[in-house]
Amino acid sequence: MPASLLIVDDDRDFTESAADFARLRGFRPYVAHSLEQSRQFSHLPPVDLLLLDLELPDGNGLDLLDDPAMPEHGQAIIVTGQPSVQSAIQAVSRPVVDYLLKPLCPIQFDTLLKQAAARGVTTAVTDRHGMVGRCEAMCRIHDDIDRVAATDASVLISGASGTGKELVARAIHIASGRTGPFVAVNAGAIAPELLASHLFGHERGSFTGASHRHAGYFEQAHGGTLFLDEITEMPPALQVYLLRVLETGTVTRVGGTEAIATNVRVLAATNRDPQMALDAGNLREDLFYRLADFQITMPALRERATDVTLLAQYFLDCLNARHGTARRFADGSERVLMRHPWPGNVRELRSTIQRSYLCSDGPLVRIRALEQRARTMAMAGGMIGFGVGMSYAEVEREMLVRTLSHYDNDRGRTAQALGVSVRTIQNQLARLRGDGDPRA
Template identity: 35%
Template structure:
């Protein structure tokens, strides 16, 4: 089967209503791994299998669930519920409904989210937060395809496809007796491993340009472009907050950039302590699946890549993308970042980069960072030579 079209965009029907949401508001499939993911998602969407979407926060799990619903051909509604948004005392009634007088304050009968999604798809986000007693009831609903409201003895038949999502290791939760193994296997009939943004670098620049267009229109800006150095900076960053963080970084850069060009100094990166490891993999998919995992439940994901490995990944993306003047782009980005980090102090920058002051001055002049009036401080440089002053 051929891969889907490059740059297919998934977004919410009204992304402007999610301004304060932590969710990713767009998925754009350009990277080869993303295209394989999309083909895998569209293949399982045509079945009626329950789906478990696994991925870090901000990777676009709800967008994947919405695409599964759209591709499934189901005529009913798509209903999204965050299992972590309700108290343990309320989530039972929210999911399964209640009759009048079932508990204090239940003045009238009310259908739950399962009934609301009848004929369509129910998306349960943060399924790992579901309390153990409700896990038993959810398992029964999935097995019997019917729901019983609180305070009622009558079962209501259901035609609902369930898509669940998690950013925690459910296998480890099963081992720790915080999640039922039988429910885990029932949920993961078909699993989707959604890679973090740092593992699909080919998507970074297309997504950045999408957000530039989106927020550029809102800010009533003329056409705004990314400088080559800015592109290199985006590709070199680890994106612990994934697509949602990329959106915020681009939005801020549009606000502060000048002359219609975004430069590295316009980005406000806020790296988290202890970069998150890739989300744990789910159960073994069918043999021959392009995204097949060899991880068993309970195994941790691979360790996060080291900075040099991230840099190599960025180089690979630049080389594969046919970046023009690649050497100058990378060299200029490194020099600019180091110079900014050292508050434009040439001696400290030379020491940080491990070059002599004369080499640094040549680089600064080459990239327009040093005019005729540039000065060095009265310190010795990294090579131990006396500093020059003008």
């Protein structure tokens, strides 16, 4: 992967020249002309060099250094044509910031690019599509992204929480070549009575508090991609309307009558098993077929053992780049990381590395013995207890395996007890066998 550069400057002549200069030296440049535009690059993997103008149309470039919507980055350079003592003091007080005056000296800029490329924030461990992972399961994910990205097919991404479903959706969007924005919405995080307004927009006066017209996520994502996370949490009545929008390619705002054409590719995700969500009535069958032209199933981190240390090193590299440090893992850290089952998946691993980094005073980052969360607990009378924090997918899998065992592998009685079809039992067992689960 080539080294990368993000330029945030409202001087278009400068950004064009700087981007061309960097491109000729093997960099992949990204350009934004305001704070708001720069936040559209939040999906990027870490960039090796960040070039910031101080005075932007909507604020100060320094504000981006602490903005969580910005991508991870290596060295940050402040460039300005209007220097001041105050701005210089602000800039150099940061651990990874240099302060340069316009116009940039070509020799000086070339040196900065060479230094950034040598540090190699992005080349060390990131792989295809800006994601870390070289195990067989992740190779299949990358192949799936390549296969489906350039098409108009809808994609349903399933997998436990923290496995990277949104990362895959963003990778599909980037590889698709669509010029519009990537808009992500969690259907389970918005109150059901407000979800329609958020998705489809509303007209002024359509309900109490609607003081102005609002363009929903479909309109906001025009020309790009709309990612609907936790689609099985969407109320059934709203699923009917969503299906109509997908079928017609038009959206009508709440309280409105005008059908507005939308050019949006929809990607959806769920942390439930799709077939079980269908059987339980959490996902309409007709909507499922419309959303699942192509399906991608994300592997749990415990199924990606060879990627754990790669990911850990990647997160540590990002922290070092952000804070201007050169910390490394203490001896024995890899052994601790490999022994943990990672029920919270990649999200848990990232949190663990960050916490360990913050707790380390010297050059070594020590990974302490990690507390293992209780999984399922056998109980008397044919009952099962589940630990708080288990994902829906884990609960469903354990319930299936334990119930099947309780009925001596009688699939008919198991299906009846769980309230699903025998076909669902067969499909789920096939998935478990495909995942290498010895209990299937």
